[in-house]
Amino acid sequence: MPGIQAVAELAGVSTATVSRALSGKPNVSAATRDAVLAAAAELGYVVSSSASSLATGRNRNIGVVVPFLTRWFYASVLEGAESALLSHGYDLTLYNLAGGGDERRAVFEEFLLRKRVDAVIAISLELTPSELSGLLGMGKPIVGVGGPLPGVRTLSIDDVEVAQLATEHLLQLGHTSIGHIGGTRDFELDFHLPTNRRIGYESALEAWGIPVNPALFRAADFTIEGGYEAAKQLLGSPRERPTAIFAASDEMAIGTILAARDMGLHVPDDVSVIGVDDHELSNFFGLTTVAQFPELQGRMAAEILLDQLQPGTRTLGSLNTALPFELLVRSSTARLGARR
Amino acid sequence: MPGIQAVAELAGVSTATVSRALSGKPNVSAATRDAVLAAAAELGYVVSSSASSLATGRNRNIGVVVPFLTRWFYASVLEGAESALLSHGYDLTLYNLAGGGDERRAVFEEFLLRKRVDAVIAISLELTPSELSGLLGMGKPIVGVGGPLPGVRTLSIDDVEVAQLATEHLLQLGHTSIGHIGGTRDFELDFHLPTNRRIGYESALEAWGIPVNPALFRAADFTIEGGYEAAKQLLGSPRERPTAIFAASDEMAIGTILAARDMGLHVPDDVSVIGVDDHELSNFFGLTTVAQFPELQGRMAAEILLDQLQPGTRTLGSLNTALPFELLVRSSTARLGARR
C-alpha cells in the first residue's frame, strides 16, 4: 500500500506535485507529469479516498435511495445511474428501503448524514417532511426521479399525459368500454402516480364524450399477479365486460393478458390491452405500451447531479424536468370488432 | 455541520472523550457519556466518515460487484446483502458490470483499489486471473457467491445435486423422456453452473438406467424468452417430444410453460415442467422448482465478511460453503399419463 510520499520519492518530486500531476491539474510540466505517472504505475499507487475526501471535502460518491431492488423499473433506473456515475469516476452507495420502517429511519437519520456522499438521488420516493428537511439540511444536491419532491429538483414523466395517450389509443381504435387497472390509494411509494394515471384515463374518456364508469376500474399492486387478479374481475363481469383495458403498468398489463388467455379470451380480438413502461417482458408478450426509459432516467439524474457538483455551475434550471415517453404499438391492441 | 470539537465544548469535555463516548468505548463514566450523547444529539452531530476512516483505516463500507441488476436473482442477493450490511452500520457501494468490458476494467483496476471499501462481495462472477490477483492483492476479505473463485471463500449451492434432485423428481413421476434446457457453453457469467446442472441431469438419468439423448437438450440464455424458444423446439419435435422438461432456471421454465400453452399442450398433463430458483413469478405459474434463497445468500455473504472484519476472528472455516436448496412441488409436474 504505497502512499503519495513513496511516489514522490520515486519520481524525485514533492508530494504536492504528485497530487497535482495525478489529478490532472494544469500547472505541471509534461516531463514531471510523465515521471510521476510512471512512478505511480510502478508502485501500483492508488489514492486513499478517505484522505482525499478529508482534504477536499468531496467524496466522489453519490447516494441512491430506492424503494425496491427486485422490481424491473427501479433496477433499471439504478443501472443507468450507476453506469453514468462510474464513467465519471464516481462511486454509488446504495440504500434500499424495502426492509421497512426501521431501515428507512436508519438510512435517513444516520447513513445519509454521515458526510460520505456528495449528493443523493431519490428514486420514486415519497418523503416525509422530516426526512426531506434532513436531506435538504445537508446542503447537498438532491434529485428525485419519479415524482415531485417539494423543493427538490425532480425528473418525472407526465403521468396524466401518459395515461391520456394510452387511453386515446384505445378510443381511436373504436373502443368505448375501456377498463382501467390502477394503483390503490394507499400505494403511496410512487407519489400520485396511480391517481394521476387515473385522472388521465378519465379525462381522455370525457374528452371523447364517454362517461366514466366506476365499475370498469380495479385497483392492483403493480405486479403481474395483481394485474391478473384484477383483470379476471373486469373480464368476468357478465354485464359490463370491457373490450379494452388500460393497465397502469406493463406488469399489470401482462397479468391482464395472461388472465384473458386463461379465460379463453383472445388478445387483441376479444380484448385489447395496453400498459405503461416497456418492461423487458413486454416485447415478448407483444404488449402495446407507453414506453418510458428508466435507464435514461437514472443516467439523467446522475448527470444533473454531477453537473451541479462542478464548482462553476449554478444553473438549476427548472425544478421539474419532464421525461420522454412514447407510444409503442405492438400486437395486444386492435380495432374494435376487427376479427382477423 | 458541527464537528467533534463543537460537541466537546458543549459537553465540557475533550474531543478524545467525545470520540470514546460516541463509539461506545468502555472507559467513559456513565455521566459523561450521557452528557456527550445529549450534546451530540442537540447539535445533530454525525461523524465524518472520511475523517474517521483516515484515522482508523476502516471504512465501514463494503463493495458489491454484480454482473446484472435487472435480473431477479442478482437483485435479490443484493437486497439480502444490503439489508444485512445496513443493520450493522455498514454502507454498500455497488458496482455493476452489465455495461461491458470497459466498465469492468475500470471497476477492477481503479474503483475497487481506491481503499474505499473494507471488503468485497463478488456475485456470480467469473474473474480473470489478473482481476483476482488484483483483489487478493488488496489484502482485503473477499467472498464470492455462486461459484468457486480460486483461493476465495465462496458460497454456492451444489449445482450437480440440485439438477439431480430436479431430474429425479421427474423420473420418480414415471417420466423417461426428459428434456433439458440449460445454458450455452459460452454463457460463462455463472461459472460452470450450466455445465454442472447438465451433469447432474445426465447422472440422474444414468442412475436410473436411462440413456442420455442429446436431442433432448437445448441451450438458452436463462431468460423467459430464451426458455420459450428452446421449449418450442423441444416440444415441436415430431419424433421425440419429451413428456417432461427440466429447465436450469425458473425463468426458462416459465418460458417453457408459456410455449407449451401456445402449442396447445397442457401442463402438467401433456408435459411436466420443473425449474430452479423459486423466482418471484414461479408461484403464480404454479411452477415446481428447486428453490434457492438468494436473499439469504446475500445476507450470509455479508455476515461472513463482517465477521472477518472483526479484529478477533480469524476463523476462515472451510473455503467453500454449501448453500441450502429445497424441492418445492407445485402444479407443473405430474405423474406420467395421469390425466385429471
Next chain:
DNA sequence: GTGAAAGCGCTAACAG
C-alpha cells in the same frame, strides 16, 4: 476516567 498531542494521507494556498 479524561486530556494532550501526534498523526492518518492527501490537497490547497502561498511562496519562490
Next chain:
DNA sequence: CTGTTAGCGCTTTCAC
C-alpha cells in the same frame, strides 16, 4: 512550474 506548510476531522497512544 514546483516545493513548503498548514490543515481536513477524527482516533488513539500516552500521561495524568
